[in-house]
Structures are given as structure tokens and as C-alpha cells.
Amino acid sequence: MTAATIFGTPESLTDRVTHYCPGCTHGIIHRLVAESLDELGLRETTVGIAPVGCAVLAYHYFACDFQEAPHGRAPALATGAKRARPDLTVFTYQGDGDLASIGTAELIHAANRGEKFTIIFVNNAIYGMTGGQMAPTTMPGQVTSTSPAGRDVDQVGYPLRVAELIATLRTPSYVERVSVHTPHHIINAKRAVRQAFEYQKAGRCFSLVEVLSTCPTNWGLTPLESLKWVEETMLPYYPLGLKKSPDDEV
Amino acid sequence: MTLDVMFAGFGGQGIMLIGQMVAYAGMGEGKQVSWLPSYGPEMRGGTAYCSVVVSDNPIGSPVNRNPSCCVVMNRPSLEKFAPKVKKGGLLVVNSSLIPVTSEREDIDELLVPCNDLAMELGTAKAANMVVLGAFVGRTQVVKLESLDLLVEKQFAKKPKFIPLNKEALRVGIERGKAEAS
Amino acid sequence: MAKKLMKGNEAIGEAAVQAGCRHYFAYPITPQTEVAEYLVRRMPEVDGVFLQAESEVAASNMLFGASAAGVRTFTSSSSPGISLMAESISYIAGAQLPVVYVNIMRGGPGLGGILPAQSDYFQATKGGGHGDYHLLVLAPSTVQEAVDHVILAFELAEKYRNPVMVLGDGMIGQMMEPVQFPAEAVTEPPDRPWATVGMKNRPQNLIRSLFLNADELEANNLELRAKYDLMERDEVRFEFYHADEEMDVMVVAYGTMARIAKTAIDALRADGVKVGLVRPISLYPFPKRAVREAAGRAKAVLVVELSTGQMVEDVEWAAPEGVPIHFFGKVGGNIPPPEDISEEISKVLGGKATPRGLYGRVEEAS
Numbered sequence: 084m085t086a087a088t089i090f091g092t093p094e095s096l097t098d099r100v101t102h103y104c105p106g107c108t109h110g111i112i113h114r115l116v117a118e119s120l121d122e123l124g125l126r127e128t129t130v131g132i133a134p135v136g137c138a139v140l141a142y143h144y145f146a147c148d149f150q151e152a153p154h155g156r157a158p159a160l161a162t163g164a165k166r167a168r169p170d171l172t173v174f175t176y177q178g179d180g181d182l183a184s185i186g187t188a189e190l191i192h193a194a195n196r197g198e199k200f201t202i203i204f205v206n207n208a209i210y211g212m213t214g215g216q217m218a219p220t221t222m223p224g225q226v227t228s229t230s231p232a233g234r235d236v237d238q239v240g241y242p243l244r245v246a247e248l249i250a251t252l253r254t255p256s257y258v259e260r261v262s263v264h265t266p267h268h269i270i271n272a273k274r275a276v277r278q279a280f281e282y283q284k285a286g287r288c289f290s291l292v293e294v295l296s297t298c299p300t301n302w303g304l305t306p307l308e309s310l311k312w313v314e315e316t317m318l319p320y321y322p323l324g325l326k327k328s329p330d331d332e333v
Numbered sequence: 334m335t336l337d338v339m340f341a342g343f344g345g346q347g348i349m350l351i352g353q354m355v356a357y358a359g360m361g362e363g364k365q366v367s368w369l370p371s372y373g374p375e376m377r378g379g380t381a382y383c384s385v386v387v388s389d390n391p392i393g394s395p396v397n398r399n400p401s402c403c404v405v406m407n408r409p410s411l412e413k414f415a416p417k418v419k420k421g422g423l424l425v426v427n428s429s430l431i432p433v434t435s436e437r438e439d440i441d442e443l444l445v446p447c448n449d450l451a452m453e454l455g456t457a458k459a460a461n462m463v464v465l466g467a468f469v470g471r472t473q474v475v476k477l478e479s480l481d482l483l484v485e486k487q488f489a490k491k492p493k494f495i496p497l498n499k500e501a502l503r504v505g506i507e508r509g510k511a512e513a514s
Numbered sequence: 515m516a517k518k519l520m521k522g523n524e525a526i527g528e529a530a531v532q533a534g535c536r537h538y539f540a541y542p543i544t545p546q547t548e549v550a551e552y553l554v555r556r557m558p559e560v561d562g563v564f565l566q567a568e569s570e571v572a573a574s575n576m577l578f579g580a581s582a583a584g585v586r587t588f589t590s591s592s593s594p595g596i597s598l599m600a601e602s603i604s605y606i607a608g609a610q611l612p613v614v615y616v617n618i619m620r621g622g623p624g625l626g627g628i629l630p631a632q633s634d635y636f637q638a639t640k641g642g643g644h645g646d647y648h649l650l651v652l653a654p655s656t657v658q659e660a661v662d663h664v665i666l667a668f669e670l671a672e673k674y675r676n677p678v679m680v681l682g683d684g685m686i687g688q689m690m691e692p693v694q695f696p697a698e699a700v701t702e703p704p705d706r707p708w709a710t711v712g713m714k715n716r717p718q719n720l721i722r723s724l725f726l727n728a729d730e731l732e733a734n735n736l737e738l739r740a741k742y743d744l745m746e747r748d749e750v751r752f753e754f755y756h757a758d759e760e761m762d763v764m765v766v767a768y769g770t771m772a773r774i775a776k777t778a779i780d781a782l783r784a785d786g787v788k789v790g791l792v793r794p795i796s797l798y799p800f801p802k803r804a805v806r807e808a809a810g811r812a813k814a815v816l817v818v819e820l821s822t823g824q825m826v827e828d829v830e831w832a833a834p835e836g837v838p839i840h841f842f843g844k845v846g847g848n849i850p851p852p853e854d855i856s857e858e859i860s861k862v863l864g865g866k867a868t869p870r871g872l873y874g875r876v877e878e879a880s
């Protein structure tokens with residue numbers, strides 16, 4: 084008798100061991116994307132765009148074609164790819180420094196033009212890859228290497244709420260914020276990621292899923308403490324839920 | 334006189350610190366010094382190492398193909414660097430964590446069970462001070478008093494660790510001074 | 515002040531403070547982020563401004579605005595970040611503003627890597643941005659020199675109202691060496707009658723690089739050219755290391771590579787080999803005359819760089835006809851130890867190396 088496989092590696096992921104730190108939730112988010120591509124049968128027609136950030140090596144972990152963008156420019160590359168080949172499924176996978184700092188112009192204009200690709204936006208409130216500097220999404224008072232006394236909102240403003248910002252654009256789109264700090268939240272995040280790809284598959288609209296993520300290494304917390312920090316510190320400021328749907332009245 | 338040494342181990346073993354202590358001590362004694370760390374992709378979970386040069390003359394290259402001394406605190410470091418030590422050079426091995434030797438006959442290989450010796454003093458965390466002591470005991474590149482001063486500075490905020498670390502240096506120095514094998 | 519053991523990046527930050535700079539705008543990038551991490555703590559102690567910009571594009575334009583408003587200002591970055599600044603550097607050169615850039619080079623092109631490289635020589639010395647302009651470029655080879663160059667850079671930037679770049683590499687940024695800060699580093703800032711600080715009772719001050727009228731633009735171009743001529747006369751800096759004698763091989767290298775070459779040269783000279791070094795310190799203006807003169811005393815020239823061959827083009831242009839010019843480069847973040855350079859010098863001595871020809875390497879090989 085052969086045992087039924089009830090859990091395995093999605094076809095859209097390679098079996099390479101990732102370089103992510105222990106307790107980092109980048110890996111979970113990779114999996115949700117991969118499962119969605121598998122379920123929708125999109126893997127073979129998908130092009131991913133890697134950011135500059137800890138996910139810069141995402142192309143090693145996804146079993147689909149990939150491009151590696153300059154820092155912050157992924158939405159521009161995605162625009163080029165999707166306009167050149169509208170039948171492709173195109174997604175960018177970007178951190179908060181990449182997307183919400185150096186890449187804000189590309190983000191806002193791709194969204195405003197209603198480019199029909201998907202952005203997976205990983206908000207971990209810090210620059211992970213370069214060793215923990217302040218990001219536009221860093222929480223008020225949060226200590227980072229470039230805000231050693233904690234983020235001072237009088238000097239550098241409040242954290243940017245990207246999902247809400249994009250939702251203010253009149254162009255129809257799908258925008259939702261989710262989190263992956265508990266199994267329950269992961270299941271919901273999966274639904275949102277899949278929804279985004281479904282809209283793209285149907286050729287409907289621009290889609291952005293903001294995923295709250297951890298960075299135990301640069302937060303200086305254990306993996307468990309990090310999950311708690313998402314719940315207690317990030318959730319109140321970054322409310323989860325649907326921010327905009329293509330079915331909304333314009 | 335010019336002495337160059339490579340300190341290697343994994344992140345968290347205090348490798349960078351002991352390299353810096355040699356550089357600081359050398360500078361305090363009026364010598365020319367340089368300290369060059371490894372940085373980059375290998376830092377995440379991998380081997381950390383730094384090269385230190387202490388000299389009476391201005392320092393040209395801060396790295397050499399074949400360092401004259403090498404201090405290794407874990408096995409991957411031994412495997413990577415032991416073959417590179419200059420003929421006639423010194424290799425200090427943390428034998429608590431490295432169950433093998435370089436098998437080289439043309440160098441002075443000093444085996445020191447740093448973690449065990451540090452544990453005897455109360456904490457394995459002082460293993461880096463033991464190995465630093467052993468290296469300095471063997472090479473006499475800087476003075477013990479210079480290192481003592483640095484320990485006092487380093488632990489100024491946690492003074493209760495000062496005697497332990499000083500003791501660890503001394504335990505190491507004894508090992509370093511022992512007859513070359 | 516006593517000597518301090520400092521990491522290159524931190525020493526660069528402190529040097530700027532010592533030079534009286536109180537305005538720093540930057541965006542994190544390895545291997546120079548420690549400059550920002552140092553200054554975020556240091557600037558408040560001297561009532562200075564530290565601001566993390568949203569990108570290098572923004573950071574460099576913040577320098578533009580601050581300098582135009584009449585203050586000392588600088589940024590630090592690494593190769594990909596400098597590329598993003600190239601646009602504003604061109605504007606700043608056109609608008610004739612004193613601004614200091616520090617580029618701690620890493621390997622390229624593109625995202626490349628984060629280990630040391632010298633592959634931005636062309637970008638730094640020949641343009642990078644559009645238009646007819648030059649940066650004055652200084653290349654330190656020790657942490658102490660990085661400090662001295664940062665301080666000098668502010669002076670030169672103000673003297674010429676021109677952007678100045680200190681071009682180091684990841685090794686200079688990351689290594690620790692003893693440094694001494696000059697007792698009185700802060701020089702008196704010059705009068706800045708051109709600065710935009712509010713008109714009060716004088717005619718409008720305007721900071722711009724736009725001159726739609728052909729004659730006006732030409733006048734600005736010629737004004738810039740006149741400054742570059744002065745720099746080429748007055749700001750050439752270099753070091754001869756045993757290069758004022760007859761040489762069998764003359765090495766030319768700058769920055770990190772020069773100090774590694776010195777170790778190789780010391781070892782060879784101990785064995786009686788006649789070898790010396792010319793180290794360009796100012797990369798623009800390039801020490802053309804010094805290279806030409808020294809190469810006249812050499813049987814062969816070997817240029818050593820952490821690139822596949824950039825400065826070597828300037829050496830070829832400077833060296834007298836007939837001296838064979840060899841090149842040795844390491845890239846990708848691999849740093850050749852002195853032994854590699856010694857071997858390369860020995861190859862040149864033994865006639866076992868092919869000099870660069872007129873027609874490029876592919877042609878030579880076929």
C-alpha cells in the first residue's frame with residue numbers, strides 16, 4: 084500500500100534550501116505564492132521579478148522564469164514584461180525598502196496605470212538585507228541602526244501604509260493586507276494571494292497583496308517573540324483586510 | 334618585524350573582537366596595525382574571519398596568500414585555512430571543537446581545548462580569550478598588560494566579567510608558552 | 515588628538531564632521547552603510563543634520579538643494595547608488611556647486627556583488643552623468659588617507675565650486691587602521707555670494723544648469739573647462755615609491771591595489787629586483803606627466819587594478835611611445851595577494867607576459 088501524500092513541496096518551488104534566517108517568514112510567503120501558481124495551473128506561463136532585498140535570491144527558490152530588477156524598479160520591469168506578453172502571469176516580490184522607499188514612483192504609477200500584474204509586498208518594517216536600517220514602514224519608536232533612538236515621527240514621519248495608499252487611486256485594482264504570523268492568518272493570506280492571481284488570470288486588474296512579515300535577525304527578537312511583535316505592534320497600525328476590489332464602484 | 338594573523342571561526346565566537354584586541358594592543362604599543370574583516374554573503378550563519386597585521390613599518394597589504402599565523406576556532410575554518418599557513422608558521426587550533434589536526438609537519442601547530450578551559454573558569458564564552466592568550470603567549474606579538482587594559486575597557490559596563498576574562502587570557506598564555514610540539 | 519583605531523567607513527564619517535560638514539543625506543548600501551550608522555549618532559552631537567533619503571536619486575538632489583543654500587554637505591554610497599546619483603551630479607557640476615561624494619566601490623556591473631572593486635574608475639573620472647563635466651577624484655589607499663582626503667575634498671569642492679569624489683573600495687571602508695584627525699580640520703568656509711539664502715537687498719541669486727541660449731551655455735561650458743584646466747595644473751597628486759630611479763618594471767596602481775603592490779615590491783626589491791610604483795592619488799586630474807616621466811625610466815610598465823582594465827587606458831595615453839604596457843586585474847571581489855602581483859612582475863621581467871597592443875587582446879591572440 085502506498086501512503087497518500089498530504090503535504091509536499093509545491094511544484095512551483097525548487098527543493099533548494101533557502102538562505103533566510105531561522106524564523107523569517109519570507110519562506111512561508113514564497114510557499115503561498117507557489118501553491119497559488121500550482122493550483123491555478125500558471126507555473127509554466129509565469130515570470131517572477133525579484134527585488135533587491137533579502138528576497139533577491141527568490142529566483143533560486145521558485146521553479147518558474149525570473150528576472151532580477153534594480154532596487155525598487157520591479158514594477159517597471161513587470162510593466163515591460165506584461166505589456167510585451169499579456170498572456171504571461173507576471174508577479175513582483177518586493178520588500179518594504181524596495182517597494183515603499185526607493186521604488187515608490189514605479190509602484191504608484193504601475194498601480195495607477197492599472198498594469199495587470201501582481202505585487203507581493205513583504206512588509207517587515209525594516210531593511211533586512213543591509214543589516215537593519217529604518218524603512219518607511221518602520222514602526223514609531225522602533226530601534227534600527229539608522230534610528231538608534233527609535234523612529235522619531237517628528238523627524239521622519241509616520242510609517243507608510245502602502246495598501247491604503249494604493250487603494251486611494253481611482254483606477255480599479257485589488258488590494259488587501261494580510262499576515263502570516265499564525266496558521267489562521269496564513270490560511271487567510273493564501274486566499275488573498277490566490278485571489279490576486281485569479282484576477283490576473285482573468286485579465287482584470289492590478290493586484291497588490293501586502294503581507295506583514297518578520298525579521299527576527301534585525302528586530303533582535305527570537306522567532307516566537309517576532310510573531311508576537313507582529314500581533315501586538317504591527318497589527319494595530321497596519322489593519323488587515325480588503326482595501327480595494329475591482330468590483331468597487333468608481 | 335611584521336606579523337600577520339588570521340582569526341577564523343563561526344559568528345558569535347568573538348572572532349572579530351580578539352582580532353581587534355590584537356590591533357588595539359599593537360597600536361597602544363606604538364606599532365603599525367591593520368584589521369580587515371570578512372564581510373558579505375558568507376556572514377549569514379557561515380564562517381567569520383579577520384586578518385590582522387602588526388608591524389614596525391607602514392603596512393602595505395592587509396592580507397597575504399599565506400598568513401604566517403592562523404587561529405581557528407571551528408572545523409570549517411581549519412579545513413579552509415590550515416593548508417594556507419606559511420611554511421614554518423603557526424596554527425592555533427581550538428581542539429575542544431575540532432577533533433582533527435592539520436596533519437602538516439612544516440608548521441608549529443598548537444592544540445588548545447579553548448572551550449573546555451573556559452568552561453573550567455565558568456563559561457565557554459571566554460573561549461576566545463583563551464585562544465587569544467595562547468596566540469599571544471606563543472608569538473609575544475603584544476604584551477599581556479595591553480590586553481588586560483582592553484578587557485577592562487571591553488567589560489567596563491559588566492565589571493564582574495573582568496577577572497574571568499583576564500584569567501582566561503592567562504590560562505591561554507600558559508598554553509601558548511608551553512614547549513612547541 | 516591621539517591616534518584612534520577606526521573602521522574606514524566610520525573614519526570617513528568623523529572626517530566629514532571634523533571638516534565642518536553638518537549636512538549628510540544618504541541611502542543604505544553595502545559596503546559603506548557604517549558611514550550612515552556612524553553619522554546618525556554623531557550628527558546630533560554637533561547639531562548637524564542626518565537624513566536617510568528614500569533613494570540615492572533623492573539623496574543626491576538633497577545635496578543639490580543644501581549646497582545651493584550655502585552649506586557644506588556630503589553623501590556616501592557604493593557603486594549602484596552612485597549610478598543613481600549620476601543625473602544630479604551632472605546638474606550639480608553644471609550649476610557649479612561644492613558637494614562631496616564618497617564612493618566605496620563594490621563589484622559591478624549591475625547589482626554585481628558587495629566585495630571590493632575598482633570598476634567605477636571610468637564612471638568617476640570620465641563622467642558618469644551626461645554633459646561636459648569632470649569630478650575631481652581622490653583615491654585613498656589607507657584609512658588615514660581616507661580621512662585626509664575627505665577633509666581635502668571639502669576644501670577643493672569649495673575652491674573650485676565643483677563636486678569632488680573620494681573613491682575608495684570595500685576594503686578601505688571595512689578595514690580598521692589607526693587614524694589621527696588634524697588638530698584644526700575645519701577650514702573657514704569661503705564667501706558664498708552665489709548661495710540662495712534669500713535676496714534681502716541684493717539682486718536675485720539663481721542656481722541652475724539650464725542655459726537655453728547657445729552663447730550662454732557655451733560660456734558656462736568654457737567656465738567649467740577653465741576650472742578643469744586649473745585643476746590639471748594645480749591639483750595633480752601622486753606618490754613615487756622607488757619610481758625616481760631606473761626600473762626594470764614600473765607598477766602603476768591606486769587605492770587598495772597600490773598598498774598591496776607595495777608589499778610585493780618590497781619583497782622583490784629585497785631580492786635585488788629593480789621595481790617601483792607610481793600611485794595616482796588624484797585620478798582626475800590624472801598624473802599624466804608623472805607617469806610619462808617615470809615610465810621613461812622603466813623597461814616595462816605593469817598596471818594593476820581591481821577591474822578588467824580601466825585606469826590602464828590613461829596610463830597608455832600618458833606613457834611615452836615604445837614602453838610595453840602590461841595589465842593585471844582581478845575582479846568579482848577577489849583581491850590578489852601581494853604574491854600574485856610579484857608573480858605577475860616576474861612574468862613581465864622574464865618576458866613571459868604579453869603587453870597590451872594597439873589592436874586589443876582578441877586580435878593579439880589570433
Ligand SMILES: Cc1ncc(C[n+]2csc(CCOP(=O)(O)OP(=O)(O)O)c2C)c(N)n1
Pocket residue numbers: 134135136137138154177178179180181182205207209210211212213218541542543544570594595598
Ligand atoms: C541603488 C541601490 N541602493 C541600495 C542598495 C542596497 N540595498 C540592498 S537591499 C536594500 C533594502 C532591502 O530592504 P527591503 O526591501 O525592506 O527587503 P528585506 O531585506 O527587508 O526583505 C538596500 C538598501 C542597492 N542594492 N541598490
Ligand code: SF4
Pocket residue numbers: 102103104106107108109137207211212297298299300301
Ligand atoms: S535578515 Fe530578516 S528579512 Fe532577511 S532573511 Fe533574515 S530574518 Fe528574513
Ligand SMILES: [Mg+2]
Pocket residue numbers: 136178179180205206207208209210211218
Ligand atoms: Mg524589509
